[in-house]
Amino acid sequence: MTATPAAAAAESRTVGKRRTHPKLTLGALRFIGLRFGRMVLVFVMATLLVFSLASLVPGDPAIALAGEDADPATVALIRSELGLDRPWAVQYLSWLGGLLTGDLGDSLIYRAPVTELIADRFPASLSLAVTAMTLAVIGGVLLGMLAAAFRGRIADRVTTVLSTLGIVTPNFWVGMILILLFSFAIPLFPAVGYTDFTEDPVDWLAHIIMPAIALALAVGAELQRQTRSSVSDVLTQDYIRTARAQGLSRGRVLWTRGLKNGSMPVVTVIGYQMAGLLGGSVVVEKVFNIPGLGTLAIDSVVAKDLPVLQGIVLVTTVIVIIVNFLTDVLYTVLNPKVRVS
Structure with missing residues (x-):
């Protein structure tokens, strides 16, 4: 039997109501899981990129902090305090460990934690x-x-x-x-x-x-x-x-x-x-x-x-x-x- 216009309209409203309550199915959860994994991967790549770009910036932070007229011993001491004399991988892992605990280091100019700034x-x-x-x-x-x-x-x-x-x-x-x-x-x-x-x-x-x-x-x-x-x-x-x-x-x-x-x-x-x-x-x-x-x-x-x-x-x-x-x-x-x- 062909449905009447009133019945068709009621069915349309019922379908519309069902669609207003979306549920996360297995496919949706899989989709979200893939997006979360991609988010973590992008975060790791971002940390590598940000840390690597710092080495490409012209100038020496130790010299900038000590002053252009500072003696080499003072510059070397500041570089050691900042950890700039360590291998790149060690510097990155140390920086990443601090990052995961909310420590972004200290400002060279403001002499205050970067997190607070x-x-x-x-x-x-x-x-x-x-x-x-x-x-x-x-x-x-x-x-x-x-x-x-x-x-x-x-x-x-x-x-x-x-x-x-x-x-x-x-x-x-x-x-x-x-x-x-x-x-x-x-x-x-x-x-x-x-x-x-x-x-x-x-x-x-x-x-x-x-x-x-x-x-x-x-x-x-x-x-x-x-x-x-x-x-x-x-x-x-x-x-x-x-x-x-x-x-x-x-x-x-x-x-x-x-x-x-x-x-x-x-x-x-x-x-x-x-x-x-x-x-x-x-x-x-x-x-x-x-x-x-x-x-x-x-x-x-x-x-x-x-x-x-x-x-x-x-x-x-x-x-x-x-x-x-x-x-x-x-x-x-x-x-x-x-x-x-």
């Missing part, structure tokens, strides 16, 4: 990255939905042009333009500096908004393009036409069907872009003089403070690796094609 600067970088991602998600998804709803029309063309400009425009250039406009021409926000959120939330927002916009522009543009593509594909499916035929409004279909079913690629892009924001805000932090990891990294390069530079590069690399792994896990949970038995 990074811990002091990390909140500012994290605050900037989270604020930028929030702005990027709100703006990118909304513009992407607008473009998908009016695909081929003027709104779609305008948002496509804006997203292209956002991707190709350097974020430091955007930052300088924002400073000229909203710090000098129209003095609304301070040009440089940073205030911790716990000290003064209003002053924090005034200092963070322009660098966050500068960072969010390219990310939001990428999210706009991904949202437009995913939602547009969903809106061409047969069940969308069925929902419209059942009397659902255009807006409800767009948000409850289009965005929900097209969100998986968008969520994946958000995960990867967040990892990039945490490690890619170096120039923007320097432009706005934000005391984050980016500013500390540039200062350590100028001062040839290798332990600090190694620590920053390694910490940001580990963050990127972990975020990418979590994104892969989320993709596994959301994608039925991966959850095979």
Whole structure:
């Protein structure tokens, strides 16, 4: 007997409900296990690369610490204290052992543990990255939905042009333009500096908004393009036409069907872009003089403070690796094609 339209609709709702509770099958667990193994392998390769690059940096840290006019005996003593006179493999294993226990060594310039320096600067970088991602998600998804709803029309063309400009425009250039406009021409926000959120939330927002916009522009543009593509594909499916035929409004279909079913690629892009924001805000932090990891990294390069530079590069690399792994896990949970038995 042929099912009635009401029965077919009920069956469709039942299937939809079953799909909203994904389960990790053997195939999904195998997928996650492979990704975890790859994450560990990438981490080991990253430690080797970071430690090896230090030997390629011109200049001798011992001489930089002792001074150009120091006598050879003093330089030799400092080199021995730093362990630079030991074989490369011994130096690496000693450094890796300290790394696994949370010891990244001591700064040659600040004379303080690298872990403490990074811990002091990390909140500012994290605050900037989270604020930028929030702005990027709100703006990118909304513009992407607008473009998908009016695909081929003027709104779609305008948002496509804006997203292209956002991707190709350097974020430091955007930052300088924002400073000229909203710090000098129209003095609304301070040009440089940073205030911790716990000290003064209003002053924090005034200092963070322009660098966050500068960072969010390219990310939001990428999210706009991904949202437009995913939602547009969903809106061409047969069940969308069925929902419209059942009397659902255009807006409800767009948000409850289009965005929900097209969100998986968008969520994946958000995960990867967040990892990039945490490690890619170096120039923007320097432009706005934000005391984050980016500013500390540039200062350590100028001062040839290798332990600090190694620590920053390694910490940001580990963050990127972990975020990418979590994104892969989320993709596994959301994608039925991966959850095979």
